[in-house]
Amino acid sequence: xxxxxxxxxxxxxxxxGACLLSLAAALPRGTALAQTEHRVGLGVxxxxxxxxxxxxxxxxxxxxxxxxxxxxxxxxxxxxxxxRLGAAFGHMQATxxxxxxxxxxxxxxxxxxxxxxxxxxxxxxxxxxxxRVERMLPVGRVVLLAGGDVGFGxxxxxxxxxxxxxxxxxxxxxxxxxxxxxxRQLVQVSARTVLAAWVSRMPYDQxxxxxxxxxxxxxxxxxxxxxxxxxLQTLSIDAAYQRDFGARGTxxxxxxxxxxxxxxxxxxxxxxxTAEVSLALRIGGRS
Amino acid sequence: xSHWRTSHWRVRRWVRALALGLTAALITSLxxxxxxxxxxxxxxxxxxxxxxxxxxxxYGLFEVKGVDWDALHAEYAPRVNDxxxxxxxxxxxxxxxxxxxxxxxxxxxxxxxxxPTFSIDLVDGVFxxxxxxxxxxxxxxxxxxxxxxxxxxxxxxxxxxGYIHLRSFDGKQRDYAEALDRALRALADxxxxxxxxxxxxxxxxxxxxxxxxxxxDTRRAYMTVRKRNGAxxxxxxxxxxxxxxxxxxxxxxxxxxxxxxxxxxSAGETFALAMRVNPQVVQVGSTTGxxxxxxxxxxxxxxxxxTISVGDYRxxxxxxxxxxxxxxxxxxxxxxDEVRAGRxxxxxxxxxxxxxxxx
Numbered sequence: 001x002x003x004x005x006x007x008x009x010x011x012x013x014x015x016x017g018a019c020l021l022s023l024a025a026a027l028p029r030g031t032a033l034a035q036t037e038h039r040v041g042l043g044v045x046x047x048x049x050x051x052x053x054x055x056x057x058x059x060x061x062x063x064x065x066x067x068x069x070x071x072x073x074x075x076x077x078x079x080x081x082x083x084r085l086g087a088a089f090g091h092m093q094a095t096x097x098x099x100x101x102x103x104x105x106x107x108x109x110x111x112x113x114x115x116x117x118x119x120x121x122x123x124x125x126x127x128x129x130x131x132r133v134e135r136m137l138p139v140g141r142v143v144l145l146a147g148g149d150v151g152f153g154x155x156x157x158x159x160x161x162x163x164x165x166x167x168x169x170x171x172x173x174x175x176x177x178x179x180x181x182x183x184r185q186l187v188q189v190s191a192r193t194v195l196a197a198w199v200s201r202m203p204y205d206q207x208x209x210x211x212x213x214x215x216x217x218x219x220x221x222x223x224x225x226x227x228x229x230x231x232l233q234t235l236s237i238d239a240a241y242q243r244d245f246g247a248r249g250t251x252x253x254x255x256x257x258x259x260x261x262x263x264x265x266x267x268x269x270x271x272x273x274t275a276e277v278s279l280a281l282r283i284g285g286r287s
Numbered sequence: 288x289s290h291w292r293t294s295h296w297r298v299r300r301w302v303r304a305l306a307l308g309l310t311a312a313l314i315t316s317l318x319x320x321x322x323x324x325x326x327x328x329x330x331x332x333x334x335x336x337x338x339x340x341x342x343x344x345x346y347g348l349f350e351v352k353g354v355d356w357d358a359l360h361a362e363y364a365p366r367v368n369d370x371x372x373x374x375x376x377x378x379x380x381x382x383x384x385x386x387x388x389x390x391x392x393x394x395x396x397x398x399x400x401x402x403p404t405f406s407i408d409l410v411d412g413v414f415x416x417x418x419x420x421x422x423x424x425x426x427x428x429x430x431x432x433x434x435x436x437x438x439x440x441x442x443x444x445x446x447x448x449g450y451i452h453l454r455s456f457d458g459k460q461r462d463y464a465e466a467l468d469r470a471l472r473a474l475a476d477x478x479x480x481x482x483x484x485x486x487x488x489x490x491x492x493x494x495x496x497x498x499x500x501x502x503x504d505t506r507r508a509y510m511t512v513r514k515r516n517g518a519x520x521x522x523x524x525x526x527x528x529x530x531x532x533x534x535x536x537x538x539x540x541x542x543x544x545x546x547x548x549x550x551x552x553s554a555g556e557t558f559a560l561a562m563r564v565n566p567q568v569v570q571v572g573s574t575t576g577x578x579x580x581x582x583x584x585x586x587x588x589x590x591x592x593x594t595i596s597v598g599d600y601r602x603x604x605x606x607x608x609x610x611x612x613x614x615x616x617x618x619x620x621x622x623x624d625e626v627r628a629g630r631x632x633x634x635x636x637x638x639x640x641x642x643x644x645x646x
Contacts, residue, residue, distance in 0.1 A: 057586045058337050097590040100397040103404065106414040109626050113413065120397050120592065160584050160592060204524075205345065205514040205597040207581040209492040211529045214460065218493070 036076040039250055041280030043069040047088045048273045049124060050095070053163030055266035056206060061163050063092030063124055067274055075136070080145065082132045088274070092157070093121045102160065122159025128152065132174065145176035145190060162202070164270065166219060170197035172234070184244035194234040200224040204265040227262065234260045250280040329588040331376040335367045337587040338380060344518040345595045346387070347580060351607045354386055356520070373399050373589075381405045384593075388610045390552060390578035395592040408549070408576065417548035417573075418621035419485040421452060423631055433473070436466035441474060444481065444634070446642045449474030449539070452483040453498065456490030456554045460497050464535055467501050471537035479542040479641030481634065482562065485572060489553025492529075492581070499561035500534030502543055502568070507531055509561040511605075514581070514598040523599065531561040542644070543568045544637035547615060552576035559613050560602060570615040571637045577612035 050062040065088035073082045094100070100120040108114055134147030154167045176190025201223050202208070208218030236258045243251050258272040339360055349356055363383045367376065377396055384392050388407060396402035403412025421440070425432040429442035429450060438454040451470055474480060482502065489495075499509075509531050516524035545562050547555075547570055556575045562568045580598035587593070601607045619636040 057584075058341075058588055059586045059590070094586065094590060097398060100590055102395045102397050102592065103400070103412075104414075105404075105412055106416055108416055109418060109420050109623060111623075161586060204516050205347075205581070206583040207514065207597060209581055211493060211496060211527060213493055215491065 035284045036074060037282065037284040039071070039073045039280040039282050041069075041071045041073070041250065041252060041278040043067075043071065043252070043254070043276045043278030045069075045254070045274060045276030047090075047126075047275075049088070049090075049092060049126065050271045051092065051163045051268070052270075053266075053268045055202065055204070055268065056163040057094075057161040059094040059097065059161070061092040061122065061161070062095050063090050063122075065090035065124060065126065067276060069276060069278065071278065071280070073280075078136055080132075080134045080136060080147075082130075082134075082149075084128070084130045084132075086129075087125070087127045089125050090123075091121045092124050092159075092163075094161075118160075120160050122157045122162060124164075125154075125156045127154045134174065134176065136178075141179060143178040143180070145174070145178060145188075148173040149192065164268070166200045166202065166223070168194075168197050168199045170194040170234075172236075176238075186242050188238075188240045188242065190238050192234075192236045192238075194232060195229065197227050197232055198224065199227050199232065199262060201262065201264065201268065223265075225264065227264075231264060232260070232262045234258070244282060248282050250282050252278045252280060254278070329590070330369045331371050331589075332367055332369050334376065334587045334589040334591065335364065335380065338591075338593060339364075339383075341585050341587075341593075342387075342595055343520065345515050345583065345585070345597050347513070347515045347523070347597050347599045348387070348389065348607075348609055349520055351599060351609050352387055352389070359383055359386060374402060376589075377402050377405075389596055390576050390610075391580060391582040391594055391596040393582075393594045397586075397592050398590045408578075417485060417550045418623045418626045419548060419550075419633075420626050420631070421454075421486070423626060423629060424450070424452065424483070424634060427629055428631065428634055431473075433469070435469045436462055439463070439466045439470065441470035443474070443477065444638050446638065447477055448638050448641050449477030449480040450483065451480065453487055453558075455487055456492075456494040456498065456558065458490075458494070460494055463494065463498060467498065467535060468537050471501060471535075471539050474539065475537070477539075477541070478644075479544065480539050481544045481546060481637050481641070483546045483634075484551050484555050484558060485546050485548040485633070486550050487552075487555035487558070488550065489555045489578075492554050492557050495554040495558035496529060496531060496561060497534050499531045499558055501538050502540065502562060503531050503533055503538070503565050504540045505532070507564045508603045509564045510557060511601050511603060512598055528603070529557075529561075531564060540565075541567065542641055544571045544617075544641055545569070546633055546637060547572045547575050547613065549573060549576050549612070552578045553580075553582075556608070556613060557600065560608075563613070564603075569617060569640065570613065571617045571619060571640065572615050572633050573618065573620050574612040574614045575608075577608060577610045579609055 045067045047065040047067040049065055052060045067088040069084060069086040071084045101117040102120055103117045105113060105115045130149050130151035132149035134145040137144040149172055152169050155164045157164050172192045172194045174190055174192035178186055178188040180186045200219055203223040208215045210218040210221055238256045241253045254276045256274040260270040262268045343356055363379055366379045380394055384394060390406055390408040394405040428444055432440055432442040434440045440452040442450050444450050508528050510529040511526050513523040513526040516522050545568055547559060556579050559575055579600035580596035582594040582596050584592055584594050619633045621632050625632055
């Protein structure tokens with residue numbers, strides 16, 4: 001299942017990019033804005049990260065993470081294009097075993113005992129970057145959104161047990177619907193699933209030491225490979241409420257649910273739930 | 288009417304917010320339930336079976352140790368039942384794991400402070416530090432101790448002999464490189480060098496390989512490694528040969544005394560393997576710990592954790608030193624009383640050997 005990652009990566013990304021661009025180019029003229037509208041937003045929120053990585057441990061881990069994001073979104077009535085940088089940080093503990101510690105005791109040369117208790121938890125940092133392009137298709141009151149994204153996600157877990165996905169570069173189509181409401185409000189729901197991805201996870205033996213290699217190089221060399229739907233299944237659902245206010249402001253509330261299953265080297269399941277509030281500066285205007 | 292509409296909108300807004308919050312809470316709690324359902328089987332029997340299966344799937348030294356793991360299951364499984372206490376389960380697991388005779392096999396009964404950590408190199412959960420005191424070395428024997436990196440101290444001993452203490456191989460190679468450049472520049476004219484790893488518990492093997500490259504003049508094979516790659520007992524990945532070769536801007540290739548004790552373990556020992564292939568290196572002190580392989584940590588359903596040696600590390604001629612350790616060329620041991628009285632006999636012997644010149 002593992003294949004050399006790099007030679008095919010560029011080709012896949014170019015293909016994905018070309019698909020997104022041709023989709024955008026084929027858009028019909030219709031409800032175009034007189035002026036393109038841009039939003040740059042900063043969000044803060046809360047994320048619950050739950051992991052069951054049987055390659056690393058028999059225990060499920062979960063944790064409460066503080067989340068933040070920086071988003072740029074542009075739209076012209078036919079196309080929405082979005083670039084997002086997100087990060088979350090916190091600690092995970094084994095579900096149902098919170099507060100565990102491991103005690104290390106040593107007898108020093110002078111005969112005294114030195115004791116250290118270390119909590120069994122994992123500091124967790126997740127980060128993601130994503131570029132998405134969607135076509136807007138008005139159907140009555142509703143605007144359908146169809147497109148896709150190229151994204152990179154990273155999870156860095158440091159602790160006694162280090163369950164989870166390490167990094168993933170993915171190509172995912174997305175579908176969504178937007179319902180405009182009175183008073184410059186809207187509600188939007190979208191879903192995406194990864195079709196193909198280049199994934200790095202700790203290899204079967206859970207070690208990354210290779211002669212002359214750094215830990216990251218060892219991880220990439222030993223634990224990376226291409227995945228398609230047969231081995232990797234994901235589903236992300238995003239619900240948002242948005243309201244413009246004043247001349248330049250936008251308030252957005254997001255609730256996102258993500259599920260991932262990967263089967264190499266052993267089963268990994270991740271469920272992420274994120275609630276986020278963001279304030280955006282709006283540039284440009286509606287027709 | 289207008290007031291009624293405003294109130295109506297407010298109510299709808301609150302209902303929407305409440306629905307959103309409830310949905311979030313529901314999804315969050317569901318995600319925990321979905322993933323944790325297997326943990327409800329945290330009985331002693333399941334905990335025993337999980338631990339036994341994990342060692343079967345990951346342990347890389349059954350052949351080296353001559354241990355029949357399946358036979359041990361037949362011996363110990365009947366002693367486990369779901370009515371037994373934590374202490375009784377702990378006793379069975381310790382009895383079974385003792386057969387592996389591996390300092391890298393550790394059982395942490397996390398969450399039960401009454402039970403000590405088990406490993407064959409612990410006494411009732413206590414690791415007894417070797418008779419070595421770095422403060423004594425720095426204060427009594429070094430003229431000009433410097434610590435350019437938290438894991439590295441260097442200086443000059445009597446007769447201008449150089450000294451480098453490597454506490455571990457944890458950290459970034461770039462930081463070690465800078466510290467080693469400083470140390471080796473300062474010690475360039477030394478007639479010999481003491482490399483002290485008596486309290487080095489290990490770290491990252493490629494970093495140890497890099498540091499060893501500062502003390503060699505040519506490329507030499509020093510170790511072969513294969514690691515478990517599947518659940519069957521004989522499933523291993525490819526065997527890789529590790530070489531030590533010149534690294535960095537500055538090196539020391541004169542006579543070297545490498546100081547070791549039983550606390551020299553893991554990457555500390557793979558470093559010793561790499562150093563020993565150099566003809567100008569003599570190992571002084573006592574036998575290393577005998578725990579070469581990378582070890583991983585796993586957990587069983589009752590929350591206890593344990594480490595498993597996943598690799599089969601050998602010298603290039605096929606010899607395994609797991610559980611045996613690397614015996615020194617010159618055997619010298621400190622006593623605790625000597626160290627407490629301010630004497631490091633091992634360091635003195637190494638310095639004398641270097642000043643006398645290689646035989």
